[in-house]
Amino acid sequence: MPQFIAQHLPILQVIVPLIAAPFCALISVRNGAWWLAFVTSLVTFAISVLLFAATFDGEIISYHLGGWAPPIGIEYRVDMLNAFVLTIVSGTGVLTLLYARASVAHEVDAKQHGLFYTAFVLCLTGLLGVTITGDAFNVFVFLEISSLATYAIVASGAKTDRRALTAAYNYLIMGTIGATFFVIGLGLLYMITGTLNMADLAQRLLEHGDSRTLRMGYAFILVGLGLKLAMFPLHQWLPNAYTYAPSAVSAFLSATATKVAIYVLLRFLFSVFGFSIPFEADILFLVVLPLALAGSLIGAYIATYQDNLKRLLAYSSISQIGAMLIGVSMLSASGLMAAIIHLFNHAVTKASLYMVAGAYAKEAGTVSIRELRGVGRDMPFTTAAFVVGGMSLIGIPLTVGFISKWYLVEAALMRGWWPVVIVIVVSSLIALIYVGKFIEAAYMHPAPQGIIRREAPLTMLIPMWIFAGLSLFFGINSSLTSEAAARAAQGLVAASSLIWQ
Template identity: 45%
Template structure:
């Protein structure tokens, strides 16, 4: 977090309240967007709201770098009685990621909504998007288990609605399935929190963790743990609970593809890491057993099986969606090592994936004006007619496949290093095999886009300038962090430390 230590982004009065403003900003913007007079003004409010959230996240990053943890007591009531926001290095990393991707997605949404959302719904669409951002940011900030459920559902309900509003009717059943699965997941999470509340009598995560440590073996706690892990696994598309994801990402309006692929499952992963390491802690027997014998094999299976499934998809967005599930597998593989190296490598990979996936979906969405289809074969030769858009897409694909000099290579490298350090040779093999499979589907996409003759005489032109700007920012970030990864590595290492995992060699 050293990059932020001398970082004073706002006057002290504002910085003191940055934690709630992080959530309130987009929330107020959501109301304003719904009431705004035109599509254009709603878009400007959306961009403004997300930029404000990003600014507040930067303020918090400075505070966290200086003081370690930012505590904010709602209404001045100290926990465990009051509800507290508690932001540590992990929370700040997610707040930066979610609000940063939010800004990019908001910039991107200006033009694409016209092509994809019916007139009259666009202002409400921006409003729903901002609600979703507010919910996810609240999730990264809160220190209260039940509060986390509410924020999770605020963002999810927005998401369900936004997936179903597109022009493709297949999005509707996809949104419905996501709603059913997501609600079951969230309800499982609430049941689990209920068990923990019954056992500890508190909902504050820090307090809960302290009381669980003194409780010893308890069947109630174990049952609560199981409910929470399965519930969040559903939300995070943990293999084999990922059935809802491919259709939801593939048929949703492209703004949702861009934003969700980078943030929604990642936020659920954040909450899972929070519960696994902060609330329960890997020193508990059942948590350690779960990490080694359930999460790690399942993550490995996801990385291989879903990469293989991605190869056989004909719809280009479904390729990316299956690849997303496989990447969740990589991240979970890192987390399941329960070492500082593993978790920080997993989080680093998560950071890169968010940049890559939103760039890829953005490139495809930017062409939605010109290409009214989503099949891979429809994109034949597009690389020649839309070189700027598709070069960014190619950079994203390289990073996804883990080509050297891109961020995706570095995070896979660090995952392999962590696997060696943990003496998990099978995990090294899984990463290698899955990377080869990734190379196949990445190569297949690039081959079709750049080396095939165009299917029709109609030339598919470039994406608009308003799309190219955020797209190239994300693509450039993938390359930049491939050359100089100090910022994401710094963030993810500090985040792993915030989870109580000391790096090897350091005093315990």
């Protein structure tokens, strides 16, 4: 039996949540849907950990659906990079579901819980599917499964604020345009090569050489994924969606959805296109890098004058996504490694911060910074978690944020990109302002009169502090994450025809 399971891990990763999802809608027992979702996420997490362990030594697992060998059949392909992202996604799934029980009960109508958890698990399925598949069109299908589920769970925040509906609508329009662009790009690649298997695509594109069709395909895929990962200035959907979604959803999405989109971008840029023609690298330098730099500054700047804590975090996410794209556009092994490790670090940090915001929403009834004055005394553990996460956003030593920043600056200096170093440093200084703003309000200001706030329940505190603890632990001893990121980056660079090392 263990042999049997080990053999089928890649498909079980996707099929378990896919089968479990509809049952969440059927169960009418109180909290049954939550239990099923939670157990499912635990199983997926166990599977990803096994996959992570199996690929850590550089092995690549290939699973052929229906017994059809690639490139004809659909292939699930797991290497270090996928396994790393899979672990992030499913681990976040477990913890946010643990958190969701109290938080969602407060923010979503009890009647809708079954459907909510169905959508949640479907979203998880989609994200895992995107990450694990080796088939380009499959990426699109899973991307849309996760996106559709995401629109629904974002909209379920409408009980607390009706703006969740318009946020979800805008997200849907932008997301669909992005996905459609992505499909157009895929179509163009298919026209050139006649295949959709990523490894095969890479091979045939290399043989094919430069052409206008290839350039068009590259551009469409880049823009489509840019929309999905909220690359500045295509980020317009993100702030409202993360602000008005239920807090558990914000925590889950901020840690996974954009991260998976970045993973897809990495996969296509390096494994599929592989920079075989100069055009691809030029676009990255001339378009993506400036936008990433602008995003990391402007996102942080806009965050400084937000009063809504969740919106502040959303803009900070845009800034951090910019930082990841900076790492990607360096086109070096060290830059990629910085981007990948930041992907993990930011996921951990942002998840804990959104959980803090959710705890405030539940116990204090508000996420307005002005109304949360003095909250540090009433909710000490929650606010302390914010301090940890906030320090990580700034990049203070002994938090994961510092590790990311170190590698990012190191990579930039390796390429001699001083201006980029300045941008990274300035954006983390701006982070100091917006994080400091809240911490000062929470600890140094007296609480408004006549407000009763209690500490959040344990089911919220535990996942929140697991994330905060992780962002401390991997900030103090980053050997596991940096090793995994370095290997993943090596794999990507080896698959491409990059000349910078």
